[in-house]
Amino acid sequence: MSGHTDRARSAALLIGLIVGFCSATLAGWVVSNRPYPADFVRLHKFIGAETNFFPTASQLHALVRARCSPDRTLVLVAGNSIFNGYGETPQGIWTAHLQDDLGSEYCVVNLATALSQIGDIGAVAMDMLRREYPRMVLVTNTLPGTCGPPGGSAQYRYVFWDAYWKGLLNAPDERRRAIDDWAPIGDPLRHQNEEIRLGRGLNAALRFNDLWNYVEYDWLTTVWTTDTRARFPASRRHFADPVPVIPPLAERFTTGRQPRRSDIARFSSSFFEAGEAGAWIERSAPWQSLEKEIAAVLPQEFRPHTLVVMTELNPVHLALLTPPERARHAQLFSSSLQRWRSAGYNAIAVGAGFEPDNYYDYDHFTESGGIKLARELAPQIRKLAAGGGEGS
Protein backbone atom coordinates (compact mmCIF):
# COMPACT_ATOMS: atom_id res chain seq x y z
CA MET A 1 0.00 0.00 0.00
CA SER A 2 2.85 2.39 0.95
CA GLY A 3 4.73 1.55 -2.28
CA HIS A 4 1.60 2.26 -4.28
CA THR A 5 1.20 5.65 -2.55
CA ASP A 6 4.83 6.55 -3.20
CA ARG A 7 4.47 5.70 -6.89
CA ALA A 8 1.33 7.81 -7.14
CA ARG A 9 3.11 10.75 -5.47
CA SER A 10 6.14 10.40 -7.74
CA ALA A 11 3.89 10.26 -10.79
CA ALA A 12 1.99 13.35 -9.60
CA LEU A 13 5.26 15.18 -8.97
CA LEU A 14 6.67 14.22 -12.37
CA ILE A 15 3.48 15.17 -14.21
CA GLY A 16 3.41 18.50 -12.35
CA LEU A 17 7.07 19.10 -13.21
CA ILE A 18 6.57 18.41 -16.91
CA VAL A 19 3.40 20.50 -17.07
CA GLY A 20 5.09 23.33 -15.17
CA PHE A 21 8.14 23.35 -17.40
CA CYS A 22 6.07 23.11 -20.58
CA SER A 23 3.73 25.87 -19.40
CA ALA A 24 6.70 28.17 -18.76
CA THR A 25 8.08 27.32 -22.21
CA LEU A 26 4.73 28.03 -23.82
CA ALA A 27 4.51 31.33 -21.95
CA GLY A 28 8.02 32.15 -23.24
CA TRP A 29 6.90 31.55 -26.82
CA VAL A 30 3.82 33.73 -26.29
CA VAL A 31 5.75 36.70 -24.87
CA SER A 32 8.86 36.47 -27.04
CA ASN A 33 7.40 38.68 -29.75
CA ARG A 34 5.97 41.21 -27.36
CA PRO A 35 7.34 44.65 -28.16
CA TYR A 36 8.53 46.49 -25.10
CA PRO A 37 8.96 48.96 -23.64
CA ALA A 38 6.09 50.94 -25.15
CA ASP A 39 7.88 54.22 -24.48
CA PHE A 40 11.25 52.96 -25.70
CA VAL A 41 13.90 55.61 -26.36
CA ARG A 42 17.13 53.66 -26.00
CA LEU A 43 18.64 50.62 -24.32
CA HIS A 44 19.43 52.45 -21.11
CA LYS A 45 21.29 51.14 -18.09
CA PHE A 46 18.30 49.38 -16.54
CA ILE A 47 17.38 47.45 -19.67
CA GLY A 48 20.91 46.59 -20.66
CA ALA A 49 23.92 44.47 -19.79
CA GLU A 50 25.10 47.01 -17.21
CA THR A 51 22.43 45.64 -14.88
CA ASN A 52 22.38 42.08 -16.23
CA PHE A 53 19.39 42.56 -18.51
CA PHE A 54 19.94 41.03 -21.93
CA PRO A 55 17.16 41.69 -24.46
CA THR A 56 16.64 38.75 -26.79
CA ALA A 57 16.83 38.99 -30.56
CA SER A 58 13.05 38.43 -30.79
CA GLN A 59 12.43 41.27 -28.39
CA LEU A 60 14.65 43.66 -30.37
CA HIS A 61 12.98 42.48 -33.58
CA ALA A 62 9.50 43.07 -32.16
CA LEU A 63 10.55 46.43 -30.74
CA VAL A 64 11.60 47.80 -34.14
CA ARG A 65 8.57 46.34 -35.91
CA ALA A 66 6.19 47.91 -33.40
CA ARG A 67 7.74 51.34 -33.83
CA CYS A 68 8.27 51.52 -37.58
CA SER A 69 6.05 50.56 -40.46
CA PRO A 70 7.85 49.07 -43.50
CA ASP A 71 6.72 51.93 -45.79
CA ARG A 72 9.11 54.28 -43.93
CA THR A 73 12.88 54.29 -44.28
CA LEU A 74 14.23 52.51 -41.24
CA VAL A 75 17.26 54.17 -39.68
CA LEU A 76 18.80 51.67 -37.28
CA VAL A 77 21.21 53.36 -34.94
CA ALA A 78 23.71 51.01 -33.34
CA GLY A 79 27.07 51.28 -31.68
CA ASN A 80 28.38 52.12 -28.23
CA SER A 81 27.54 54.55 -25.44
CA ILE A 82 28.29 57.60 -27.60
CA PHE A 83 25.42 56.77 -29.96
CA ASN A 84 23.37 55.49 -27.05
CA GLY A 85 23.35 59.11 -25.93
CA TYR A 86 25.13 58.72 -22.62
CA GLY A 87 25.28 62.30 -21.31
CA GLU A 88 21.97 63.25 -22.98
CA THR A 89 18.49 63.16 -21.50
CA PRO A 90 15.92 60.74 -22.98
CA GLN A 91 13.90 63.75 -24.19
CA GLY A 92 16.83 65.61 -25.72
CA ILE A 93 18.72 62.62 -27.07
CA TRP A 94 20.45 63.10 -30.42
CA THR A 95 18.35 60.45 -32.17
CA ALA A 96 15.20 62.44 -31.35
CA HIS A 97 16.80 65.41 -33.12
CA LEU A 98 17.82 63.12 -35.98
CA GLN A 99 14.20 61.98 -36.30
CA ASP A 100 13.07 65.63 -36.43
CA ASP A 101 15.73 66.48 -39.01
CA LEU A 102 14.86 63.52 -41.23
CA GLY A 103 11.09 63.90 -41.03
CA SER A 104 8.26 61.40 -40.87
CA GLU A 105 9.32 59.44 -43.95
CA TYR A 106 12.10 58.06 -41.80
CA CYS A 107 11.87 56.03 -38.61
CA VAL A 108 14.86 56.23 -36.30
CA VAL A 109 15.39 53.49 -33.69
CA ASN A 110 18.31 53.73 -31.29
CA LEU A 111 19.66 50.27 -30.41
CA ALA A 112 23.13 51.50 -29.45
CA THR A 113 24.30 50.59 -25.98
CA ALA A 114 27.46 50.77 -23.86
CA LEU A 115 30.23 48.47 -25.12
CA SER A 116 28.24 47.25 -28.12
CA GLN A 117 30.18 46.81 -31.35
CA ILE A 118 29.18 46.76 -35.00
CA GLY A 119 28.99 42.96 -35.20
CA ASP A 120 26.40 42.44 -32.47
CA ILE A 121 23.10 44.29 -32.12
CA GLY A 122 23.46 46.48 -35.22
CA ALA A 123 24.49 43.72 -37.63
CA VAL A 124 21.91 41.28 -36.27
CA ALA A 125 19.06 43.80 -36.31
CA MET A 126 19.92 44.74 -39.89
CA ASP A 127 19.99 41.10 -40.93
CA MET A 128 16.68 40.31 -39.20
CA LEU A 129 14.83 43.28 -40.67
CA ARG A 130 16.25 43.89 -44.13
CA ARG A 131 13.70 41.82 -46.05
CA GLU A 132 10.83 43.50 -44.27
CA TYR A 133 12.20 47.02 -44.65
CA PRO A 134 13.26 47.57 -48.24
CA ARG A 135 14.67 50.98 -47.31
CA MET A 136 16.99 50.66 -44.39
CA VAL A 137 20.16 52.39 -43.24
CA LEU A 138 22.39 51.14 -40.43
CA VAL A 139 24.17 54.02 -38.71
CA THR A 140 26.80 52.83 -36.30
CA ASN A 141 29.74 54.39 -34.52
CA THR A 142 33.14 53.09 -33.63
CA LEU A 143 36.39 54.48 -32.35
CA PRO A 144 39.00 55.09 -35.04
CA GLY A 145 41.25 52.06 -35.38
CA THR A 146 38.66 49.71 -33.90
CA CYS A 147 35.95 47.49 -35.33
CA GLY A 148 35.53 44.33 -33.26
CA PRO A 149 34.96 40.73 -34.34
CA PRO A 150 32.00 39.64 -36.52
CA GLY A 151 30.07 38.45 -33.46
CA GLY A 152 30.55 41.79 -31.73
CA SER A 153 31.40 42.44 -28.09
CA ALA A 154 31.61 39.84 -25.33
CA GLN A 155 28.49 41.30 -23.69
CA TYR A 156 26.27 41.23 -26.78
CA ARG A 157 27.57 38.44 -29.01
CA TYR A 158 24.70 36.29 -27.72
CA VAL A 159 22.32 38.32 -29.92
CA PHE A 160 23.64 36.68 -33.07
CA TRP A 161 23.14 33.14 -31.73
CA ASP A 162 19.73 34.00 -30.34
CA ALA A 163 18.60 35.25 -33.75
CA TYR A 164 20.39 32.41 -35.55
CA TRP A 165 18.72 29.56 -33.67
CA LYS A 166 15.34 31.25 -33.81
CA GLY A 167 15.60 31.46 -37.59
CA LEU A 168 15.29 35.24 -37.60
CA LEU A 169 18.28 35.93 -39.86
CA ASN A 170 18.13 36.39 -43.61
CA ALA A 171 21.82 35.61 -44.20
CA PRO A 172 22.52 33.10 -41.42
CA ASP A 173 25.13 30.99 -43.21
CA GLU A 174 27.43 33.77 -44.29
CA ARG A 175 27.39 35.41 -40.87
CA ARG A 176 27.85 32.10 -39.09
CA ARG A 177 30.88 31.25 -41.22
CA ALA A 178 32.44 34.61 -40.37
CA ILE A 179 31.75 34.10 -36.65
CA ASP A 180 33.02 30.49 -36.64
CA ASP A 181 36.18 31.55 -38.48
CA TRP A 182 36.77 34.06 -35.71
CA ALA A 183 36.89 31.47 -32.92
CA PRO A 184 38.93 32.93 -30.09
CA ILE A 185 42.24 31.49 -29.07
CA GLY A 186 42.46 29.83 -25.67
CA ASP A 187 40.22 27.32 -23.92
CA PRO A 188 38.40 29.67 -21.52
CA LEU A 189 37.21 31.93 -24.34
CA ARG A 190 36.38 28.99 -26.59
CA HIS A 191 34.31 27.43 -23.81
CA GLN A 192 32.57 30.75 -23.20
CA ASN A 193 31.65 30.97 -26.88
CA GLU A 194 30.40 27.40 -26.86
CA GLU A 195 28.28 28.14 -23.77
CA ILE A 196 26.68 31.13 -25.48
CA ARG A 197 26.01 29.12 -28.64
CA LEU A 198 24.44 26.20 -26.78
CA GLY A 199 22.56 28.38 -24.30
CA ARG A 200 20.94 30.34 -27.08
CA GLY A 201 20.16 27.14 -28.97
CA LEU A 202 18.27 25.92 -25.92
CA ASN A 203 16.54 29.28 -25.57
CA ALA A 204 15.32 29.11 -29.16
CA ALA A 205 13.37 25.98 -28.19
CA LEU A 206 12.52 26.65 -24.55
CA ARG A 207 12.28 30.47 -24.51
CA PHE A 208 13.51 30.89 -20.94
CA ASN A 209 15.36 34.14 -21.70
CA ASP A 210 12.27 35.54 -23.40
CA LEU A 211 9.91 34.63 -20.56
CA TRP A 212 12.06 35.71 -17.65
CA ASN A 213 13.10 38.95 -19.36
CA TYR A 214 9.39 39.68 -19.66
CA VAL A 215 8.84 38.90 -15.98
CA GLU A 216 11.90 40.97 -15.09
CA TYR A 217 10.63 43.91 -17.12
CA ASP A 218 6.93 43.83 -16.27
CA TRP A 219 6.49 42.06 -12.95
CA LEU A 220 9.50 41.94 -10.69
CA THR A 221 13.26 41.95 -10.81
CA THR A 222 14.78 38.68 -9.73
CA VAL A 223 18.37 39.67 -10.51
CA TRP A 224 20.11 41.64 -7.80
CA THR A 225 22.75 44.09 -8.98
CA THR A 226 24.42 46.98 -7.21
CA ASP A 227 22.61 49.44 -9.47
CA THR A 228 19.14 47.93 -8.97
CA ARG A 229 19.42 47.15 -5.26
CA ALA A 230 17.84 50.44 -4.13
CA ARG A 231 14.45 49.39 -5.52
CA PHE A 232 14.87 45.62 -5.64
CA PRO A 233 12.65 43.72 -6.55
CA ALA A 234 10.69 46.40 -8.45
CA SER A 235 10.32 45.50 -12.12
CA ARG A 236 12.57 47.14 -14.70
CA ARG A 237 9.82 49.35 -16.06
CA HIS A 238 9.89 51.21 -12.77
CA PHE A 239 13.52 52.15 -13.33
CA ALA A 240 13.60 55.36 -15.35
CA ASP A 241 16.23 56.08 -17.95
CA PRO A 242 18.83 57.89 -15.81
CA VAL A 243 19.07 61.63 -16.42
CA PRO A 244 22.69 62.80 -16.51
CA VAL A 245 23.87 65.52 -14.16
CA ILE A 246 25.94 67.86 -16.29
CA PRO A 247 28.34 70.04 -14.31
CA PRO A 248 28.91 73.63 -15.45
CA LEU A 249 31.53 73.94 -18.17
CA ALA A 250 34.10 75.48 -15.81
CA GLU A 251 34.11 72.33 -13.67
CA ARG A 252 33.17 69.67 -16.19
CA PHE A 253 36.65 68.78 -17.41
CA THR A 254 38.69 69.70 -14.37
CA THR A 255 37.01 67.94 -11.44
CA GLY A 256 36.49 64.22 -10.85
CA ARG A 257 38.08 61.48 -12.88
CA GLN A 258 39.60 62.93 -16.05
CA PRO A 259 41.72 61.26 -18.74
CA ARG A 260 45.41 62.17 -18.75
CA ARG A 261 47.45 63.04 -21.81
CA SER A 262 48.71 59.44 -21.95
CA ASP A 263 45.12 58.12 -22.04
CA ILE A 264 44.30 60.29 -25.05
CA ALA A 265 47.64 59.53 -26.74
CA ARG A 266 46.98 55.80 -26.34
CA PHE A 267 44.16 55.96 -28.91
CA SER A 268 46.71 56.32 -31.70
CA SER A 269 50.06 55.27 -30.21
CA SER A 270 49.86 51.56 -31.07
CA PHE A 271 49.04 52.27 -34.73
CA PHE A 272 52.09 54.34 -35.70
CA GLU A 273 55.79 54.65 -35.18
CA ALA A 274 57.85 57.78 -35.57
CA GLY A 275 59.42 58.15 -39.00
CA GLU A 276 61.78 60.75 -40.37
CA ALA A 277 61.09 64.50 -40.24
CA GLY A 278 58.18 64.12 -37.81
CA ALA A 279 56.20 61.76 -40.04
CA TRP A 280 54.18 58.91 -38.58
CA ILE A 281 54.58 55.51 -40.22
CA GLU A 282 51.81 52.92 -39.94
CA ARG A 283 52.69 49.77 -38.03
CA SER A 284 51.54 46.82 -40.08
CA ALA A 285 50.16 44.45 -37.38
CA PRO A 286 47.35 46.63 -35.91
CA TRP A 287 46.24 47.83 -39.35
CA GLN A 288 46.17 44.31 -40.76
CA SER A 289 44.15 43.24 -37.76
CA LEU A 290 41.70 46.13 -38.32
CA GLU A 291 41.40 45.31 -42.04
CA LYS A 292 40.66 41.68 -41.18
CA GLU A 293 37.91 42.69 -38.76
CA ILE A 294 36.39 45.18 -41.21
CA ALA A 295 36.35 42.50 -43.93
CA ALA A 296 34.56 40.02 -41.66
CA VAL A 297 32.17 42.12 -39.60
CA LEU A 298 29.39 42.66 -42.17
CA PRO A 299 28.54 40.79 -45.37
CA GLN A 300 29.37 42.66 -48.57
CA GLU A 301 25.73 43.30 -49.42
CA PHE A 302 25.09 45.13 -46.10
CA ARG A 303 27.90 47.62 -46.61
CA PRO A 304 26.34 50.06 -49.09
CA HIS A 305 23.49 50.52 -46.58
CA THR A 306 25.79 51.09 -43.62
CA LEU A 307 27.20 54.38 -42.39
CA VAL A 308 30.17 53.99 -40.06
CA VAL A 309 30.71 57.12 -37.98
CA MET A 310 33.80 58.06 -36.01
CA THR A 311 33.26 60.86 -33.55
CA GLU A 312 36.09 63.18 -32.56
CA LEU A 313 37.18 63.59 -28.95
CA ASN A 314 36.59 66.68 -26.85
CA PRO A 315 38.92 69.55 -27.93
CA VAL A 316 39.77 70.16 -24.26
CA HIS A 317 41.29 66.69 -24.03
CA LEU A 318 42.82 66.79 -27.50
CA ALA A 319 44.66 69.93 -26.42
CA LEU A 320 46.54 67.82 -23.88
CA LEU A 321 48.40 66.14 -26.74
CA THR A 322 51.71 67.44 -28.06
CA PRO A 323 51.64 68.72 -31.68
CA PRO A 324 53.17 65.47 -33.05
CA GLU A 325 50.64 63.42 -31.08
CA ARG A 326 47.82 65.53 -32.48
CA ALA A 327 49.11 64.88 -35.99
CA ARG A 328 49.18 61.16 -35.22
CA HIS A 329 45.64 61.32 -33.84
CA ALA A 330 44.43 63.04 -37.04
CA GLN A 331 46.22 60.41 -39.11
CA LEU A 332 44.47 57.66 -37.14
CA PHE A 333 41.13 59.09 -38.25
CA SER A 334 42.08 59.49 -41.92
CA SER A 335 43.76 56.06 -42.14
CA SER A 336 40.80 54.36 -40.41
CA LEU A 337 38.29 56.04 -42.72
CA GLN A 338 40.30 54.91 -45.71
CA ARG A 339 40.21 51.27 -44.47
CA TRP A 340 36.44 51.31 -44.04
CA ARG A 341 35.85 52.99 -47.40
CA SER A 342 38.10 50.67 -49.35
CA ALA A 343 36.11 47.72 -47.94
CA GLY A 344 32.89 49.15 -49.40
CA TYR A 345 31.41 50.88 -46.35
CA ASN A 346 30.28 54.48 -46.15
CA ALA A 347 32.37 56.07 -43.46
CA ILE A 348 32.64 59.58 -42.08
CA ALA A 349 34.23 61.41 -39.18
CA VAL A 350 32.19 63.98 -37.27
CA GLY A 351 32.89 66.38 -34.46
CA ALA A 352 36.02 68.09 -35.78
CA GLY A 353 34.53 71.53 -35.18
CA PHE A 354 32.62 70.76 -32.00
CA GLU A 355 33.17 72.91 -28.92
CA PRO A 356 33.90 71.86 -25.32
CA ASP A 357 30.31 72.58 -24.25
CA ASN A 358 29.12 70.03 -26.79
CA TYR A 359 30.76 67.32 -24.69
CA TYR A 360 29.68 65.66 -21.48
CA ASP A 361 33.12 64.15 -20.91
CA TYR A 362 36.07 63.33 -23.14
CA ASP A 363 34.02 61.54 -25.83
CA HIS A 364 30.29 61.60 -25.02
CA PHE A 365 28.10 64.48 -26.13
CA THR A 366 25.69 66.78 -24.36
CA GLU A 367 22.41 67.65 -26.01
CA SER A 368 24.03 70.55 -27.90
CA GLY A 369 26.62 68.11 -29.27
CA GLY A 370 23.86 65.65 -30.10
CA ILE A 371 22.02 68.31 -32.11
CA LYS A 372 25.20 68.97 -34.13
CA LEU A 373 25.76 65.24 -34.60
CA ALA A 374 22.19 64.79 -35.89
CA ARG A 375 22.58 67.75 -38.27
CA GLU A 376 25.79 66.31 -39.70
CA LEU A 377 24.38 62.84 -40.13
CA ALA A 378 20.91 63.61 -41.51
CA PRO A 379 22.10 64.59 -45.04
CA GLN A 380 24.38 61.54 -45.17
CA ILE A 381 21.51 59.25 -44.21
CA ARG A 382 19.25 60.82 -46.83
CA LYS A 383 21.90 60.26 -49.45
CA LEU A 384 22.37 56.66 -48.42
CA ALA A 385 18.63 56.02 -48.40
CA ALA A 386 18.43 57.46 -51.90
CA GLY A 387 21.05 55.00 -53.07
CA GLY A 388 24.11 57.22 -52.86
CA GLY A 389 26.80 57.18 -50.23
CA GLU A 390 29.38 59.25 -48.52
CA GLY A 391 32.99 58.35 -48.73
CA SER A 392 32.42 54.89 -50.16
Next chain:
Amino acid sequence: MNTQRILQLIRWTALGFLAGVVAHYVLYRIGLPLQPFIYVAF
Protein backbone atom coordinates in the same frame (compact mmCIF):
# COMPACT_ATOMS: atom_id res chain seq x y z
CA MET B 1 -9.69 6.79 -3.47
CA ASN B 2 -10.62 9.13 -0.67
CA THR B 3 -10.72 12.90 -0.80
CA GLN B 4 -7.70 13.27 1.42
CA ARG B 5 -5.60 11.19 -0.98
CA ILE B 6 -6.80 13.16 -3.99
CA LEU B 7 -5.90 16.40 -2.24
CA GLN B 8 -2.49 15.00 -1.43
CA LEU B 9 -1.88 14.11 -5.10
CA ILE B 10 -2.99 17.58 -6.16
CA ARG B 11 -0.50 19.04 -3.71
CA TRP B 12 2.29 16.89 -5.16
CA THR B 13 1.29 17.87 -8.69
CA ALA B 14 1.32 21.55 -7.70
CA LEU B 15 4.73 21.09 -6.12
CA GLY B 16 5.96 19.43 -9.33
CA PHE B 17 4.49 22.30 -11.37
CA LEU B 18 6.37 24.78 -9.25
CA ALA B 19 9.58 22.76 -9.60
CA GLY B 20 9.09 22.75 -13.40
CA VAL B 21 8.72 26.52 -13.48
CA VAL B 22 11.76 26.90 -11.23
CA ALA B 23 13.78 24.59 -13.54
CA HIS B 24 12.82 26.86 -16.45
CA TYR B 25 13.92 29.90 -14.43
CA VAL B 26 17.21 28.20 -13.54
CA LEU B 27 18.01 27.83 -17.25
CA TYR B 28 17.61 31.61 -17.58
CA ARG B 29 19.55 32.37 -14.46
CA ILE B 30 22.60 30.17 -15.15
CA GLY B 31 23.16 32.04 -18.42
CA LEU B 32 23.59 35.37 -16.62
CA PRO B 33 27.03 36.62 -15.58
CA LEU B 34 27.68 36.59 -11.84
CA GLN B 35 28.46 40.29 -11.96
CA PRO B 36 27.39 42.84 -14.56
CA PHE B 37 30.30 44.33 -16.46
CA ILE B 38 31.91 47.40 -15.00
CA TYR B 39 32.49 50.13 -17.51
CA VAL B 40 35.98 51.60 -17.17
CA ALA B 41 36.92 53.95 -19.98
CA PHE B 42 40.44 54.80 -18.90
